[in-house]
Amino acid sequence: MTDQDKPEPQSSRLRLPGFVNDEDIGLGDVMKRFSRATGIRPCRGCGQRAAALNRWLVFSGRSGRQR
Numbered sequence: 001m002t003d004q005d006k007p008e009p010q011s012s013r014l015r016l017p018g019f020v021n022d023e024d025i026g027l028g029d030v031m032k033r034f035s036r037a038t039g040i041r042p043c044r045g046c047g048q049r050a051a052a053l054n055r056w057l058v059f060s061g062r063s064g065r066q067r
Contacts, residue, residue, distance in 0.1 A: 012057050026054025 011026075028050030035042070 005047050011055050023056050024060050026050070027057040028053035030059070053059070 031053060032042070032046070032050050035046075
């Protein structure tokens with residue numbers, strides 16, 4: 001089996017009521033917001049890194065039953 005034949009792994013979901021509203025947000029988006037708020041300038045790889053982190057972990061304010 002080659003890398004192209006492998007299915008993409010499912011992202012992990014972490015429920016954080018009160019921290020996240022109804023909208024799901026990825027870890028990469030959280031890191032982008034944090035770095036922007038602290039004045040850190042984005043580099044070339046920031047978009048790719050954020051996309052990879054978003055695939056890895058998603059924060060949700062909803063429970064799994066409400067979807």
